[in-house]
Amino acid sequence: MVQRPRPQRLGHVVLNVRDLKASVRFYTEIVGLEVSDHIEDQMAFLRCGNDHHDLALAQIPPGDPQHAATYVPGRPGLEHFAYQLGSLAEIEDAARYLQAQGIEIVRGIGKHGPGENLFLVFKDPDGNYCEFYAEMVQVTPAQPYTPRVWKNDLAAFDQWHFDKFVVPPPQWGPRTAQGPDDNSDDPKR
Numbered sequence: 001m002v003q004r005p006r007p008q009r010l011g012h013v014v015l016n017v018r019d020l021k022a023s024v025r026f027y028t029e030i031v032g033l034e035v036s037d038h039i040e041d042q043m044a045f046l047r048c049g050n051d052h053h054d055l056a057l058a059q060i061p062p063g064d065p066q067h068a069a070t071y072v073p074g075r076p077g078l079e080h081f082a083y084q085l086g087s088l089a090e091i092e093d094a095a096r097y098l099q100a101q102g103i104e105i106v107r108g109i110g111k112h113g114p115g116e117n118l119f120l121v122f123k124d125p126d127g128n129y130c131e132f133y134a135e136m137v138q139v140t141p142a143q144p145y146t147p148r149v150w151k152n153d154l155a156a157f158d159q160w161h162f163d164k165f166v167v168p169p170p171q172w173g174p175r176t177a178q179g180p181d182d183n184s185d186d187p188k189r
Helices: 020-030 088-100
Strands: 009-017 034-039 043-047 055-059 077-084 105-111 118-123 129-134 148-150
Touching: 009 020, 009 129, 020 034, 020 043, 020 055, 088 105, 088 118, 088 129
Parallel strands: 009 055, 034 148, 077 129
Antiparallel strands: 009 077, 034 043, 043 055, 105 118, 118 129
């Protein structure tokens, strides 16, 4: 029997935002975070400690029906929060445990480009997205990091190209405005 996961700590948060540039300015100039990476004009990864990112910001396309909405998945605000596990083996065990408990897995197991962290995203009882992650890039004086702009492609989302996904992969592609009948989950960090 697979044991319950044992998170080491609360890790990062991802927010959906209406204006990525304004949000990056706010979190760098006002809050004092540092930029680690961008995915073109779609996402920004910021840090205040050694983890590659403590906060990621995901641009909601201006024409998206959720751009000005109040709370629903995909609206401005929380996209997901993440708990750190120790390894790929722990994430694989966590996936088996979640499946045995009937918990809906949204995406993963995969490996992001920015931050190179492993990920497994699932829903809590209220539909909030929660993530287990491991092996995130560490930025220290001994291991400095130069920010880069990633192309908005599959390698930025999952370097393993869905090979380790335990659920069907999402319909993936660069973010665009969704029509009112499009209920697909949009993958984020």
